[in-house]
Amino acid sequence: xxxxxxxxxxxxxxxxxxxxxxxxxxxxxxxxxxxxxxxxxxxxxxxxxxxxxxxxxxxxxxxxxxxxxxxxxxxxxxxxxxxxxxxxxxxxxxxxxxxxxxxxxxxxxxxxxxxxxxxxxxxxxxxxxxxxxxxxxxxxxxxxxxxxxxxxxxxxxxxxxxxxxxxxxxxxxxxxxxxxxxxxxxxxxxxxxxxxxxxxxxxxxxxxxxxxxxxxxxxxxxxxxxxxxxxxxxxxxxxxxxxxxxxxxxxxxxxxxxxxxxxxxxxxxxxxxxxxxxxxxxxxxxxxxxxxxxxxxxxxxxxxxxxxxxxxxxxxxxxxxxxxxxxxxxxxxxxxxxxxxxxxxxxxxxxxxxxxxxxxxxxxxxxxxxxxxxxxxxxxxxxxxxxxxxxxxxxxxxxxxxxxxxxxxxxxxxxxxxxxxxxxxxxxxxxxxxxxxxxxxxxxxxxxxxxxxxxxxxxxxxxxxxxxxxxxxxxxxxxxxxxxxxxxxxxxxxxxxxxxxxxxxxxxxxxxxxxxxxxxxxxxxxxxxxxxxxxxxxxxxxxxxxxxxxxxxxxxxxxxx
Numbered sequence: 241x242x243x244x245x246x247x248x249x250x251x252x253x254x255x256x257x258x259x260x261x262x263x264x265x266x267x268x269x270x271x272x273x274x275x276x277x278x279x280x281x282x283x284x285x286x287x288x289x290x291x292x293x294x295x296x297x298x299x300x301x302x303x304x305x306x307x308x309x310x311x312x313x314x315x316x317x318x319x320x321x322x323x324x325x326x327x328x329x330x331x332x333x334x335x336x337x338x339x340x341x342x343x344x345x346x347x348x349x350x351x352x353x354x355x356x357x358x359x360x361x362x363x364x365x366x367x368x369x370x371x372x373x374x375x376x377x378x379x380x381x382x383x384x385x386x387x388x389x390x391x392x393x394x395x396x397x398x399x400x401x402x403x404x405x406x407x408x409x410x411x412x413x414x415x416x417x418x419x420x421x422x423x424x425x426x427x428x429x430x431x432x433x434x435x436x437x438x439x440x441x442x443x444x445x446x447x448x449x450x451x452x453x454x455x456x457x458x459x460x461x462x463x464x465x466x467x468x469x470x471x472x473x474x475x476x477x478x479x480x481x482x483x484x485x486x487x488x489x490x491x492x493x494x495x496x497x498x499x500x501x502x503x504x505x506x507x508x509x510x511x512x513x514x515x516x517x518x519x520x521x522x523x524x525x526x527x528x529x530x531x532x533x534x535x536x537x538x539x540x541x542x543x544x545x546x547x548x549x550x551x552x553x554x555x556x557x558x559x560x561x562x563x564x565x566x567x568x569x570x571x572x573x574x575x576x577x578x579x580x581x582x583x584x585x586x587x588x589x590x591x592x593x594x595x596x597x598x599x600x601x602x603x604x605x606x607x608x609x610x611x612x613x614x615x616x617x618x619x620x621x622x623x624x625x626x627x628x629x630x631x632x633x634x635x636x637x638x639x640x641x642x643x644x645x646x647x648x649x650x651x652x653x654x655x656x657x658x659x660x661x662x663x664x665x666x667x668x669x670x671x672x673x674x675x676x677x678x679x680x681x682x683x684x685x686x687x688x689x690x691x692x693x694x695x696x697x698x699x700x701x702x703x704x705x706x707x708x709x710x711x712x713x714x715x716x717x718x719x720x721x722x723x724x725x726x727x728x729x730x731x732x733x734x735x736x737x738x739x740x741x742x743x744x745x746x747x748x749x750x751x752x753x754x755x756x757x758x759x760x761x762x763x764x765x766x767x768x769x770x771x772x773x774x775x776x777x778x779x780x781x782x783x784x785x786x787x788x789x790x791x792x793x794x795x796x797x798x799x800x801x
Contacts, residue, residue: 308687308688308689308690308691308692308695309692310575310578310608310692311578311583311692312583312584313583313584314578314580314581314582314583314586315581315583315696316581319581321580321581321582321647321671322512322646322647322671323670323671324669324670324671324707324708324709324710325709325710326709326710327668327669327670327709327710328731329710329730329731329732330668330669330710330728330729330730330731331668331728331729331731332482332486332666332667332668332727332728332729333727333728333729334479334480334482334483334486334487334727335479336414336415336476336479336480336483337475337476337479339476340415340476340480342414343376343413343414343415343416343417344417346376346379347379347380347381347416347417348379348380349381350458351378351379351380351381351454351455351458351459352380352381352383352419352422352430352432352458352459352460353371353374353375353378353380353381353382353383353454353459353460353461353462354383354385354386354422354432354459354460354461354462355367355368355371355374355382355383355385355386355461355462355465356385356386356388356461356462356463356464356465357371357385357386357387357388357465357466358388358391358463358464358465358466359388359391359466359655360631360632360635360655361402361631361632361635361636361639361656362635362639362654362655362656362658362659363466363655364385364387364388364466364632365485365489365655365659366466366467366655366659366721367385367465367466367467367468368385368399368403368484368489369481369484369485369489369721370465370467370468370469370481371385371462371465372412372415372416372418372480372481372484372488373469373473373477373480373481373484374446374450374462374468374469375416375418376415376416376477376480377443377446377447377477378446378447378450378451378454380454381416381417381418381419382416382417382418382419383418383419383420383421383422384399384400384405384408384409384418384419384420384421385399385465386398386399387399387402387632394631395630395631395632395633396630397630397632397633400492401492401630401632401633402491402492402495402632402633402636403489403490403491403492404490404491404492404493405420407488407490408488408489408490411483411487411488412483412484412488415480415483422459425459430459431459432457432459432460432461433453433457433459433460433461434460434461434463435450435453435460435461435462435463436462436463436464436468437449437450437462437465437468438468439467439468440467440469440470440471441468441469441470442469442470442472442473443470443473443474443477445470450462471716471718471719471720472716475726478720478724478726478727479726479727481720481724481727482666482724482726482727485659485662485663485721485724486663486666486667486727491636491640494626495627495633495636495637495640496640498619498623498624498627498637499636499637499639499640499641500640501619501623502615502618502619502637502640502641503640503641503644505618505619506587506589506613506618506641506645509587509611509613510586510587510611512586512587512646512647513586513587513588513589513645513646513647514577514582514586514587514588514589514645514646514647514648514649515588515589515590515591515641515642515645515647515648515649516573516588516589516590516591516592516649516650516651517591517592517638517642517648517649517650517651517652517654517656517657517660518570518573518590518591518592518595518651519567519592519593519650519651519652519654520567520569520570520592520595520596520597520601520651521592521593521594521595521596522541522542522545522594522596523545524567524652525542525567525596526542526543526545526546527545527546527549527552528555528560528565528566528567529546529552529554529555529556529557529560530555530557530560530561530565530566530567531557531558531561532566532569534597542596561681562678562681562682563678564676564677564678564679564680564681565677566677567651567652567677568651568675568677568680569601569651570595570601570602570604570605570651571601571604571605571608572651572675572680572684573605573649573651573675574604574605574607574608574609575608575684575687575695575699576673576675576680576699576703577608577609577649577673578608578696579695579696579699579700580673580699580700580703582609582647584608584609584610585611586609586611587609587611587613588609588611588612588613589613589614589618589641589642589645590612590613590614591614591615591638591641591642591656592614615634615637615638615641624637635656638656639656639660642656642660643660643663643664645670646670646671647670647671647672647673648660648661648664648670648671648672648673648708649672649673650672650673650674650675651675653674657674658719658721658722659721659722660672661674661708661722661723662720662721662722662723662724664708665708665723665724665728666724666727666728669708669709669710670708671707671708671709672707672708673703673706673707673708674706674708675703675706676702676703676705676706679702680699680702683695683698683699683702710728710730713725
């Protein structure tokens with residue numbers, strides 16, 4: 241009975257308090273509603289300040305706090321930004337050994353090898369180099385290679401319009417017999433047997449696949465000849481590759497004259513200059529499957545271009561960027577260079593095609609480096625007129641200016657970037673900067689949330705092993721045209737005189753032979769580089785050239801040169 245009375249009193253008190261609780265809760269809700277209505281909206285400019293990127297941070301303005309301020313100067317650097325560590329101790333060496341017989345002793349008079357190259361200038365260059373080696377493997381006479389005149393570039397130039405034929409034949413006369421055209425057969429034009437060899441075809445592959453046909457038909461033409469020779473060959477054949485690439489292939493006098501004049505004009509403007517090979521064309525971006533934050537407009541424009549290739553599968557743009565498969569934007573290239581110590585007073589020569597987004601895309605790079613040039617800005621239209629209708633000749637001019645630059649930078653992994661990287665290693669290890677895109681991706685993504693000092697420090701750390709310095713890439717790794725290690729010798733006597741240090745100590749000074757760094761670099765490099773051409777890959781996307789429909793545009797020459 242007492243228990244029931246206590247429970248009754250408890251519920252009675254609760255009934256009295258319930259209206260008060262409801263009234264109090266209602267008052268709070270009304271108060272919050274009034275506050276949300278009458279309080280002023282947040283200032284958008286305050287939100288933007290924390291994300292503002294200032295490309296002239298030496299100007300002191302009354303701005304609250306800017307998290308990411310880009311300086312106009314390159315700042316202090318722990319290295320000479322215009323040369324590589326220990327470059328003076330390495331040099332190109334490609335002379336044939338005494339065990340490599342003269343061409344006259346091994347060439348068979350009844351074997352002729354013709355080559356039809358593929359792609360743009362630099363892709364065709366690799367084909368020409370490898371064609372000489374293939375002819376030597378087969379003990380055949382090489383016919384001057386045919387250049388690709390029918391694919392994307394629609395360039396009517398032949399070999400003699402780009403390279404010096406007489407020099408090419410005479411320089412290689414001890415290695416391979418070369419003729420300008422097939423001799424007539426029975427008073428008629430000789431039609432060679434046409435065939436293809438697989439990518440990565442080694443010496444045994446040529447002996448097994450091509451030699452039997454050559455012995456039977458006496459004349460063979462290898463079509464679509466690009467990257468059809470293995471990276472791994474015996475030393476004498478690798479050195480022959482270098483003799484062809486770095487000595488036998490000389491541009492014609494008109495190209496050399498104009499190219500040297502462009503270099504001279506850049507030197508008149510500044511003692512040093514950077515050459516940037518910028519690949520940011522709409523076609524290339526569409527094909528890569530990458531996304532650069534342009535919203536529905538970008539997705540629609542690049543998507544419509546991408547649909548031209550029926551064989552392409554759908555990519556995950558975020559994963560492409562995360563794996564370092566996307567070219568850096570012009571702004572990202574500029575920020576990387578500033579972080580590496582290059583100030584706004586540095587002069588830049590840009591070799592590029594049509595840039596997606598036009599001046600809007602280039603504006604941040606030009607703000608960082610206002611001394612911004614191209615062949616069209618330092619030469620007149622009349623001067624360029626003999627070359628302007630021919631893409632290969634225009635590319636040759638860019639090649640010369642980039643090759644002669646103090647620092648070469650690329651935002652991509654195309655043929656020109658690879659060939660110039662190898663060439664610059666061979667001729668003195670001139671600085672060649674290739675972005676470590678896989679590591680830089682997250683850094684660029686979060687740059688507004690860090691200080692410039694921290695950003696620049698991390699860029700310098702990530703770029704170790706990507707600067708074109710000696711022994712940066714282990715011998716035999718990557719594409720031979722990019723890393724011609726067989727043809728680079730070390731002057732150990734000079735090192736001993738210089739400081740009495742052994743090779744390993746020199747390597748430590750160079751910061752590229754540390755075991756941990758080397759392992760990390762090798763892993764990144766192999767993921768990025770491993771046999772892209774041999775598997776028909778560009779930026780991580782499959783290119784099945786052999787199975788492509790005939791009405792689809794040629795991809796390899798358009799996107800990788």
